[in-house]
Amino acid sequence: MPKPPAKPPCACSKKAGSEPLNSPIDLGAEVKPGPAELKEPWEFNGLEKMLCTEIKNDGEQIIIRICPKQSPVICGGGLSHSEYIIDRIDFHWGSAHTVNNERLPLETHIFMYCTEFCGIDEALQKEGAAAFSILHEYSDITSCGICKLIPFVSQINKCVNKPIPYCVISLKDFLPENKDNFIRYTGSTTYPPYKPGLEWTVFQEKLPITRIDLGQFTNICDQDGKLIVSNFREIQPIPPGAEIFSFSDGKDCSCSTPKQ
Structure with a gap:
């Protein structure tokens, strides 16, 4: 694959000598409007492509692994590098991030890495x-991606580290319609060993989930057979001078309806 052209560093990247920002954080008063020069349109190549993957319960969360050769390519959006591919999708119940100190029922994370690197660990x-x-909020309906996921969740709720085929999914099903309204900051992974230098995009449009469907996640068991009632990391402090930016197209960010 040809090496994509380098981009200038994102203003959200950690400044030299500044205290690192860990994730997750509360998205509240510290969020400031992002500089106009950082606003850049997204480009998603292969977003609707159907992927054959595998899903597993690792005893702490649900993970969907994406084969690099199948992954859609993600560009733009003001990210620091030119091209990214997907590594994995995982889920946290309740949400890892909070919004004005409110924890939502579910949060989906889609991890990706620049195509210059061999994998996410190197990246x-x-x-x-x-x-x-x-982020997902309670509704009387559930988003399309979660609807398709639920039957597989029930198959792995007591089977730790035993992946099963998960065919087929489309990344589009897990993303909101409005991808131009988001919060951007550079933090860390939310799973051990909490590696720094991860560039977060938290979409402001929330997807719906019913209480019944959320119950499928809280039925997941750990290695000792105990229910994982919640699996979020505690909110981390925000050091002085941290750059947490919001970007908006001015459109409404209310809850999406499922794309059936």
């Missing part, structure tokens, strides 16, 4: 990894 060491965060 995290060199500030070449990024993540999408999609």
Whole structure:
């Protein structure tokens, strides 16, 4: 694959000598409007492509692994590198991030890395990894991606580290319609060992989920057979001077309806 052209560093990247920002954080008063020069349109290549993957319960969360050769390519959006591919999708119940100190029922994380690197571990060491965060709120309907996921969740709720085929999914099903309204900051992974240098995009449009469907997640068991009632990391402090920016197209960010 040809090496994509380098981009200038994102203003959200950690400044030299500044205290690192860990994730997750509360998205509240510290969020400031992002500089206009950082606003850049997204380009998603292969977003609707159907992927054959595998899903597993690792005893702490549900993980969907994406084969690099199948992954859609993500460009733009003001991210620090030119092209990214997906590594994995995982889920947190309740949400990892909070909004004005409110915790939502579910959060989807889509981890990706720059195509210059061999994998996400190398990318995290060199500030070449990024993540999408999609928050879910209670509704009387459930988004399309979660609807398709639920039957597989029930198959792995007591089977730890035993992946099963998950065919087929489309990344589009897990993303909101409005991808231009988001919060951007550079933090860390939300799973051990909490590696720094991860560029977060938290979409402001929330996707719906019913209480019944959320119950499928809280039925997941750990290695000792105990229910994982919640699996979020505690909110991390925000150091002085941290750059947490919001970008908006001015459109409404209310809850999406499922794309059936």
